[in-house]
Amino acid sequence: MIGVVVLVHSVLAFRFFQLQVLDFDIYNQRAENNRIRAMSMPAPRGLILDRHGEIIVDNYPTYILYGIGAEIINKKHNYNVISQSTGIDTTVLKKNYQNYYRNRFVPTRLAKDLTINQLSRLEEEKNELSGIIYKQFPERIYNQKIHASHVLGYLKEIDRQSIEKLGEDNQYEYGDLIGWSGIEKNYESSLRGKKGVTYYQVDAFGREAGKIFGQESILPYPGKNTTTTLDVSLQQLLETELRGRRGVGIVSRPETGGILAYVSAPNYNPDLFTGLISNSDWQSVIADTNRPLLDRVANGLYPPGSIFKMVVAIALLEKKLINPQDEIFCPGSYHFYDRTFGCWKPNGHGNTNLEQAIVQSCDVYFYQVIQKIKLNELAEAANQFGFGLETYIDLPSEMKGIMPTQEFMNRLYGRWGWSQGALLNMAIGQGEILVTPLQMARYINMLATKGKTRTLHIVQNKNHNIPEPNISNRSWNLIQKYMSKVVTAPQGTGRLSNPKIPGLKIWGKTGTAENPHGEHHAWYIAYGEKDGEMISVVILLENSGHGGEVATPLARNVFKHYFNSNRIKLAKN
């Protein structure tokens, strides 16, 4: 029996020896891994600045509240205490816990965007809480003067699928913020910075138990600040002008393609996506029939209306199919076989040459001259101005619009399903032609620079150059002369856009685009120059009436603001 006792103890002693002496290295390593935990530290995102260095998007510290499943003693009680001192609903806490739960030892997010006030009130209740911790987190905060929501874009918490899609080499963790639209998305890689890592000694519950000696933390590397071509004061002006309307305002510099103002109305408060805004506000934005989330600048499709006429005129001039001096009589409507095409002015313009047809925007003139050209020839000319093509702006999403060709029409209506009548509609920018306001910004910039403009951009040119159209100087000069008359002539449709500043010269063209859904869309595209400095403006107002009446005053205010202000303007961009 004593032998049994000795045997039992020897077996145990041998097993201890095996574990502690023979396998010491293995278990020592495992013990080290057990207690060291790497925790990522968020990097502050790069700021977004306007062309004068004014901050448009900044960071501010918020706090995220976490709960650790293994440590929370009474969930209900903890939720109630948090809810009472911060005002966050318990159902939100519960929902978040379920959404972000990974396992009971890893901190699970309960709430985000806690202010220092909420946190200090929570701190007073600390004795009531168990397993609740918080971590600082830089959140986006926006310049209160402007929204610029569509161009800035927003951040979104990355979901598991998106992380998997990004492949193994990404530094995102579930719940991190990632640029989801606008500049935030397009410049994500430089804005986001690099995460830091702190090494903590943790206990079995994942609780911090002090730093580890000799294991230095890697500090987060902040994201790169991004200077845009935007001008906060111009953006603010246009946003104010367009408040309560549906439409678009774009201001850019024709020589560089840099965009000064980029407004799609209605817009939304970018705070919407930071969690500072309540759920009901969010619901009201989603439910709004005016679709504030839609970026009308790059994704809104409209018929161009009369602003298309310069394309037609140039196409005809280049093919030498018209003489600018030839006059055509406008009685107010035009009969083409069994169809009647009306001029916008029912009484007619009388005898009109090309200049008058553009200055007064006579439709009958164009109904007639368009018949001299083939659809594909027109489309070719339009493509030179970017109709139906991407602008290659440095934003993540844009529409190409439609510039019909013969093949397009055949596909749409069948070989014999359409007639020359369709071309008459296109002559005045109606029918199948659809454009985005952004494309019109490039169009006016090309007209302003005789085709030497650069690609539109908010931050920088995307390595894309606009091919210079093959158009004679004569045609350019004629068109520019007519566009100048649109503003200066007593009967010019764009005369309301002139702020009458000495030395300031303005060129423009109005448009009134019919659409089957109600009132006409009002267009105005223009550029102004003073002392060698030039800007262009594109205004679109949905369902608002005549471009010459409603859109031009907005452009005037832009010109007035820009050329009157004594601020130093940066020559480049």
Added chain:
Amino acid sequence: MLRDFRNKILNSPISVLLPVTGLIILGLSTLFSITATQGQTPPNALSKQIIFMIPAIILMSIILLTPRRIIHKYIYLIYGCIIIAVTLPFFGEKIAGTYRWINFGLQFGLQPSEIAKWVIVIALARYLSDYNLKIKNIDAIVVPFLIVLFPTMIVLNQPDLGTAFVMIIPVFTMLFWAGSRPIHLFLIIAPFLSVFTAFDILVFSIWAVIMAVVIFLARLKLWHALGLYFSNIFLGLIFPLMWGSLRSYQQIRLLSLFNPELDPLGAGYQIIQSKIALGSGGFMGKGWGQGTQTHLKFLPVQESDFIVSVIGEELGFLTLLIMLVLFSWLIIKIIRLALDTTDRFSSLVLVGISTIFLTHVFVNCAMTVGMIPVKGLPLPFISYGGSFLLSCFMMVGFVLNFGRGRLN
């Protein structure tokens, strides 16, 4: 009277207290390391353990001085009481999913099953010594097993698999000591082994061969031998069907023996963490109060069931070796006393108690090194636990009393 007491004490095998003292010091210093390093303020495991030492030593002294015939006379009565006592927790509140504790409205509860361990041993000793049993007959084994199984089944239902196991083991050594034929004891254990080996076809085959050899060597009557052999085989074959009737926690514990990674946060997690703590301690340990696995709470139930891992991590293999030497010293000493004692009752008590200690040491240590499933058994004199400490010191009291040679 006083001189009588003095004589009693002086004639006791006091040297038994040497290993006990060594183990107590090791236990308290480990509890001190846990409570001090982790900043636990009293009442904590250390302070409670020290406070429990007082009634423990008083009870030990009383038992030491109590005449053996009184113990002999009243042990069946005590046995009856303890049966009631182990039943009482079922009427109380469920604590940690079990009915083990009786709560008197104090800071702590008492666990009657700890006391029941030695009560069963002494009751059994009386039965085996009172009657001049024809112990060589297999019928003589039935009553002792009933004495043990009755309280064991109650404890098993608390549920407390570990304690139930400790209760049942002494009956084998005591029967063996009393002169049972080993083949009878083998036949009693055989069905259990048939069942446990049924997990694996290879192990089961080996067992079937061993069983055949043993039964052949025992020279039983042919039809007896064949009947016993094939009923065991049959039991092993139908066991997988009975497996489903086990409680799920028991199933998991048994399963995690074979694959600790199966349930990393359950029983397997405890074994893995225990092995990491032990293994990372090395030969000399990380130093007192320096055990990262212990103090960062990776190690579960470190004050009681896994206290060996704490010692192993902080003080190393050398100290564990010393601890094992102390235990074997104590247990061998008790067996020696049993050999020296002339009366059958005393020697049976001593054998039973040594078995209890040995079972505790083996089950506890083997559990921490992952040799057997997690059973939740404390280590005598070292683990934190009031009822068990009381019970251990009472058993030491019996050892001192019954080991007193011919005096009395």
